[in-house]
Amino acid sequence: MRRVVITGAGTINPLGHSVSETFEAFREGRCGIGELDIRDVDRLSIRIGGQVKGYDPETRFNRQQLALYDRFTQFTLIAGEEAIRQSGLEFSGHLAAEAGVVLGTSGGGLNTQDENYRVVYEEGKNRVHPFVVPKLMNNAAASHLSMTFNLKGPSFTVATACASSNHAMGQAFWLIRGGAATVMITGGSESMLCFGGVKAWEGLRVMSKDACRPFSANRNGMVQGEGAGVFVFEEYEHAKARGATILAEVVGFSMTSDAEDIVMPSTQGAARAIQGALKDAGIPAEKVGYINAHGTGTAANDKTECAAVARVFGHHADRVMISSTKSMHGHLIGGTGAVELLACIMALKDGVIAPTIGYEEPDPECALDVVPNVARDAKVDYVLSNAFAFGGSNAVIALKRA
Amino acid sequence: MSEHVRQKVVGIVAEQAVLQPSDIRMDQSLEDLGIDSMALVEAIFSIEEAFDIQVPFNANEPDKSEFDISSVGAIVAAVERLVAEQSG
Structure with missing residues (x-):
């Protein structure tokens, strides 16, 4: 392939x-x-x-x-x-x-x-x-x-x-x-x-x-x-x-549909997309070190997304870092996944995990390591980038360190 | 005034719940009436249009909004207050 x-x-x-x-x-x-x-x-x-x-x-x-x-x-x-x-x-x-x-x-x-x-x-x-x-x-x-x-x-x-x-x-x-x-x-x-x-x-x-x-x-x-x-x-x-400098490798992609509601997100649809990207990349969840979350800051998205990650990652959910850079650049709607892929490349290439800023109070429904407020040095080999849209359209990309 | 507000609010709630206005009781919650978050946002829009008021409501924190939606009666009272505050 x-x-x-x-x-x-x-x-x-x-x-x-x-x-x-x-x-x-x-x-x-x-x-x-x-x-x-x-x-x-x-x-x-x-x-x-x-x-x-x-x-x-x-x-x-x-x-x-x-x-x-x-x-x-x-x-x-x-x-x-x-x-x-x-x-x-x-x-x-x-x-x-x-x-x-x-x-x-x-x-x-x-x-x-x-x-x-x-x-x-x-x-x-x-x-x-x-x-x-x-x-x-x-x-x-x-x-x-x-x-x-x-x-x-x-x-x-x-x-x-x-x-x-x-x-x-x-x-x-x-x-x-x-x-x-x-x-x-x-x-x-x-x-x-x-x-x-x-x-x-x-x-x-x-x-x-x-x-x-x-x-x-x-x-x-x-x-x-x-x-x-x-x-x-x-x-x-x-x-x-041609001896090009490689920033990262794209190793997996998955798209799924909730087939449920035009605006409310679904844990099953998101989880299937995350699972699908891992399967396409041929890696177990344990290999993923960082997830750039969809993380919109709405009540509905964030708890659904955390539940989906917890479902797919099991015990490893406590060890994977997950942050939402929307806290810094806002939600770029149709352009958001592209700007967020930059955080994934930075994680793989520079070993720096972009933080979730504006984080003030823990939410028991979002009990993951969200890299609160301050960037973190960490060597990661695989990362995921999540996007979950109105219409119930989900798309997750997996990248690997070059 | 009060009866007028009540009738209009009940009409809006009934439309979203797909019920007759006569089926709506003041002590019922929106959940009792099967009104989900989408229908609630539409109902608030209808209320704003009907009374020409601004309703402070954020779907992310419905409990923290100043607008009490705990029952149909609470909504009627909240609308009456907003109409009084925002008229003139």
Whole structure:
């Protein structure tokens, strides 16, 4: 069976505009969540989020590009450029034909929709910019990556709410392992922090007004974030032959469906996905040293996720470290699994486990080692990254130290 | 005023419980009526719309919310208080 390795990583998220800045924030347990700076924030009851700060689109892209790039596409291209640069790959000839892109997003060009609905409904205009459709479509980011870097193989987008990125990276893994591609650019992006995006989430009444505190007994909901994480997945022999630096190996993936409820998570669905990823990787649970949790900070997710981990890991559940970096960058929805995979790579490559910050009170229903508040040095050989989405879609990825 | 609030709240609760308003008693809990967390969030939205009020409610900590949902009667009383506080 063909093996799949990660040879490049890139990101822009509330913790930094690069992988190194993000790793530094993870190590320091720094929080990227703050007061939202968006139009009409005074009409929102939820006024915090993990926004990408210090970012000026006009310094990165020209006017013609910005007419076509929604914020989620901008984030994707910035992260993609960093990842591909690190990999050292250039796509031409055979390699271009054997390279593709699969990305996750939930809202796609939501800022573009929000702005243009305002124009026609609120301002009463009868004309919108000609590129609204190609700017807002969910596959815009994947297609612009393909066009920018000459990726001529499969290029598509996966939308499964909060599991989108993990599902996308799972498809990339399968495409390479199955022989349909040699290199896949993969990950995800999200930019929902606009008035309409936050307003819709407010309605569900699951958002926190002050902080994201996963696994803490006093947690009171999730906090939204924005940004992108993009990776270069490459067939192992190809990477080895060209002497590429390997960040980690992708060894297992599993996706399951709860088939129960559109928003309430299920222990059985999550447990089957975790079990499936271990089985696909061919390893016993005891080999896993770290789990990057879905850990949204809602009452429902965190206790269900801990129960699922306890069910699969048995006695080893007391020894495995599990942390939620959403406490620092917020919930990037369709992009979240991609940014969280960075914490997995950091654990394997640097031997540093990112903490769950904001942890204040133990919850007997989340009685695992959640690496509270402070990063920890630990050598781990295998890690898992969990994503459990609205719709009952679960996706778990297993990585191995290179 | 009070009768008006009660009738409207009972109507909203009855709709979520798929019952007739006459079947709803003030001492019943939402659990008794088979109202789950999704139906509760919808009922609160309907209450906000019907009375033009803001209801402080976080589904992550329903017990800590200032809005008492322990019984239909408690909800009626809480809505009356919010209407009084937020009117004008």
